Amino acid sequence: MDRYTAFANSSFGRSLLSSLGMPTPVDLERHDPEQKTLIDGAVLFGTTHNGAVAQAIARVLKAGGSELFVYAQGGEQASAALAAANASGKSWDGTPESAQKFKGLVFDASGITGSAQLKALWSFFHPVAKKVATCGRIVVVGRPPEQCSDPKQATAQRALEGLTRALGKEIKRGTTAQLVYVAEGAEANIDSTLRFFLSPKSAYVSAQVVRVNAADAVSVDWNKPLAGKVALVTGASRGIGEAIADVLARDGAHVICLDIPQAGAELQAVAGRIGGSTLALDITDPAAPATITEYVQKTHGGLDVLVHNAGVTRDKMLGNMPDKFWDMVININLSSEERINDAMLDGNAFKPNARIVCVSSISGIAGNLGQTNYAVSKAGVIGMVQSMAPVLKAKGVTINAVAPGFIETQMTAAIPFTIREAGRRMNSMSQGGLPVDVAETIAWYASPASNGVTGQVVRVCGQSLIGA
């Protein structure tokens, strides 16, 4: 917790800052291994009369173990979906006097086929908008507009984005709001995504739109989804890479921690702590792709998860930027990733149902002053993910990216104070994220049960105003 957030969480600080109209960031709840339910509080579940994903959602909610409610008005369909999933929900009357608070709100809007039916969103969310607990979770489920044959249906489904983005800004107090588009036939594949967005693991992810496509149904132990898997994380000696290594190991993976030889001692410390192994090399070395490919084949018979995290900045306004700054940033942040992917694919070094996860940046989405080189490299990462996803699908490999916003690391600690404070506060959470927030998002992509998720870019930015 930064000092401002700590002050805002004291009783004196909270009242002083709110009376001054200053941001009052809450202490975000994050994953706690002791928590037995998916979400720590009651969940209100609703659907339109023809919500085709409702039964699958009900199945996930039942498995999550939280207290379930359905809104009495028009709640018959939600009750029926719960009954079909062998679960039951209490009826919630929706009156303003009700003292009931909800930690989770889940609405299946997949049945909305025209703009007039968007009123169903108001009917569900209006009575409960002031009853969301701190660090609440809102998930709206729809159908991908590009897969709707009727333009009216596509229009209404696209409109759902407006709701989740606005709710993310409106409800605040650590609450997140997401839209999950579930393709027809992908209902069995929503578990990992719905679980991630309902859990505290998505603490700093808000106002995101994710598409889940049909894929083989894979069941996992949700406490150890990566048991028996081998992951390689580049740039793992510190910062975000270290957190990724920690979280993937927590989820059961053997983690190969890679970083430059100069970071050898720190790398050893990380790998030692998590029972992983080390690979000390520079990813821009021309021999690196072959070395990595041979190493994973020889030691583990291939790789399940490859995380391209290593990255650098060399900021200068373009007019002052030496070409070596340009070359270095593009080479480390983008070209080396392409070369490693190619070598791994050519060498058949990915195991079945493998994952590639890349670390982009909101700078690659919004651009940033003094970062033409970095923004090009990170926008290129998004291009690589989107263009490779269909190609890799045939090989049973997914590729996705996270785009972090302001994350508290050595990289952001080096930013001048005023710019740093602006970056930290200009988001719906009014605070920076932690490396673990990026790591948890990567772990969701990495799960064997996320095989319906590919070609996606999810921002880990607390709904930053930049590039939104």
Ligand SMILES: NC(=O)c1ccc[n+]([C@@H]2O[C@H](COP(=O)([O-])OP(=O)(O)OC[C@H]3O[C@@H](n4cnc5c(N)ncnc54)[C@H](O)[C@@H]3O)[C@@H](O)[C@H]2O)c1
């Ligand atoms: N910190 C943020 O707010 C933020 C925001 C957006 C994106 N990112 C991205 O997240 C990733 C991690 O960032 P971080 O803040 O932890 O940075 P960091 O500088 O703390 O860590 C980067 C790691 O990559 C390693 N590395 C650099 N060049 C390498 C090379 N040629 N070969 C092997 N390893 C190499 C470094 O030694 C270092 O350990 C980067 O891709 C960065 O661009 C960070």
